[in-house]
Amino acid sequence: MTLRRALKDMLYEQVGSLVKGMANAKRLELVELLCQAPKSVETLASEAGISIKLASAHLKELRLAHLVEADRQGRQMIYRITCPEVAGFLVMARGLARNRSFELRHALQEITASAALWTAADDQTLLNQAKRGEITLIDVRPANEFAARHLPYALSIPMMELSARLAELPLGKPVVAYCRGPFCSFSVEAVRFLRDKGFDAFQWPAGAADWISADHESESALFGGAA
Amino acid sequence: MTLRRALKDMLYEQVGSLVKGMANAKRLELVELLCQAPKSVETLASEAGISIKLASAHLKELRLAHLVEADRQGRQMIYRITCPEVAGFLVMARGLARNRSFELRHALQEITASAALWTAADDQTLLNQAKRGEITLIDVRPANEFAARHLPYALSIPMMELSARLAELPLGKPVVAYCRGPFCSFSVEAVRFLRDKGFDAFQWPAGAADWISADHESESALFGGAA
DNA sequence: ACTATATTCTAATATTCGTTAGAATATTAT
DNA sequence: ATAATATTCTAACGAATATTAGAATATAGT
Structure with missing residues (x-):
């Protein structure tokens, strides 16, 4: 025994x-x-x-x-x-923490939902809309992170360059911004800025850890990227 | 900032x-x-x-x-x-640890694979075989754990009662035993005992945490059980 | 070889964690 | 009420962690 x-x-x-x-x-x-x-x-x-x-x-x-x-x-x-499972572990921990901690949920809501900044579409819907050009998907992380790994159909516009590159974005069509993940403030800031300028902007709260783990589970290549 | x-x-x-x-x-x-x-x-x-x-x-x-x-x-x-995600977290951690730790993999192998005690079938295959009666699936955990939650088509034969209930098991057909999970020794012991007695016995290393998390992800009711 | 830079190692601190023992609390049975 | 049982709380102590500062190491450029 x-x-x-x-x-x-x-x-x-x-x-x-x-x-x-x-x-x-x-x-x-x-x-x-x-x-x-x-x-x-x-x-x-x-x-x-x-x-x-x-x-x-x-x-x-x-x-x-x-x-x-x-x-x-x-x-x-x-x-x-x-390995990709490390990302999966992080995503799982984040998700469980959101379920279990009122404080965390509250803090996250205060950042985003207060202004209904986010889009409620699921991954596939979003990517399909981006593919068909119904929305413009922008990646507001630094360029090197985009180069390493990014969502398909996404346009790289780092936060630093956003104000200088507004001309590349459409005014009548939704613009969806994503960044490092739900705890990263880049995309929220981008959306606030873009709305101020009159764009129909939304935030997409998933980030690299989420795609890596989703990708690994589905065994399909969801995202592109060199290096 | x-x-x-x-x-x-x-x-x-x-x-x-x-x-x-x-x-x-x-x-x-x-x-x-x-x-x-x-x-x-x-x-x-x-x-x-x-x-x-x-x-x-x-x-x-x-x-x-x-x-x-x-x-x-x-x-x-x-x-x-x-919530079920707690089981999912445990399963994820166990899986990642098995991938990352040579010692853990080695220890697990020493328990089971040395004697090729386990079956390589995946969950669905195993359950289908049990459903069609091609194998006899036995749950060797204590009766109250079986009552709380168990795999469908499984027969409850707690370790304590195993030696007294051999008559209920078929001699020519595979008997697959499962217990609390990969770190639980009940099913390995059961299989060693049954092989000694001439049964064609195998171990199934998944346990309740695994089913709960699989069940929760697939949104389908995989397992039965009262209470 | 010499210098600058990036990173790790060592040492020291305050803090937190795991464990045990003893006192305190809550519920059930008498 | 009183006694018995199950569980939690308090206190205590050694071990492990998080953080900072200073010395040491490894590489690249001159």
Whole structure:
């Protein structure tokens, strides 16, 4: 009986240490950033709003749990997620947290739903509309993240360039903006800005982690992208 | 910029505290046990091999993360998972851990594959075979867990009763045993015992958490059960 | 070889977590 | 009421975590 217990303990211990690798706000954010594209420690630290030293420490934890891996490229270490299931785990955790935490749901609503900024269409409907040109789908993340991976039919217009590139967007037709995911503010800001300018703009709250996991589950290539 | 950061921090903090609720071997085991059926603190403690006090403390953490909830029934507190997604989270974590951890994969193999005890069929194939009577599917968990939730066409033969009920099993046809999940030893023991007695026995490694999450995703009622 | 840059390692801190023991609470049975 | 049982709360302590600062390492460019 004790041998059996020891084995069971070991198995759950293994799962536990993997979950522990994700059991931290900063590490979750780092993983979400790495779902966008492989990134250097420096970039990750700055985008997550923490010191390089702390980012390095968190990345070490993630590496230890085999959730991310890195390769040296010149003088930087470029990190990436080890497999699509890591994105799936993040998506699952985010979804479960939204279900279980009133505070989280409330905070998310305050950002978006207050102004009915988002579109209620599901993934396939949205992509079909984009394919048929019924809507203009814009990716407001930095260009390198678009290059790494993006939704099909999407146009890359990074937030920084948005005000300078309004001419590329149609005035009478819906414009749907997406960014890194539901916790990223880019697309909400883009939609606010575009509405101010008279565009029929909406936000699409899914991001790279969501597509990667959906893509992996459906075994079909949902999104495009080089590198 | 700081306001945005504070909000993002808060959102990831919420997800983090949910993940932290699951980031412990004993809590994972307690959740897996609660996927079988609602249980009292006493039962949980004894089945997980820990003291009642410690079980109570872990259950408090899980309750705080809204992963489980409890109702008083007479003089006992009966705990249960709050929603099917909790099972989904456990299954995802187990799966990712198996992918990422060589040690875990190795340990699991040592239990089962060494003797080729398991069947390679997928869920639907197995259930169809059971439906057509080509195999005999037996549930070797305690009777109350069978009563709470079980696979269709399955026969309840708890481990304790197995040796006394061999007459109910066919000798020429495959007998497939399942239990609480891949980390539970009941079905492996059952198969070893049955093979010793000359039966054509196999193990099916999925358990309640797996069915609950599959069932929830497919939106179809895969399994039966009262209460 | 020398310098600058990017990253990791080491050490130190405060904080949180896991565990155990003892006291306290709530319910049922008498 | 009183006793018995099941569970939770409080306190305590060692172990693990998050964070910061300073030293060390590895690569690229001169």
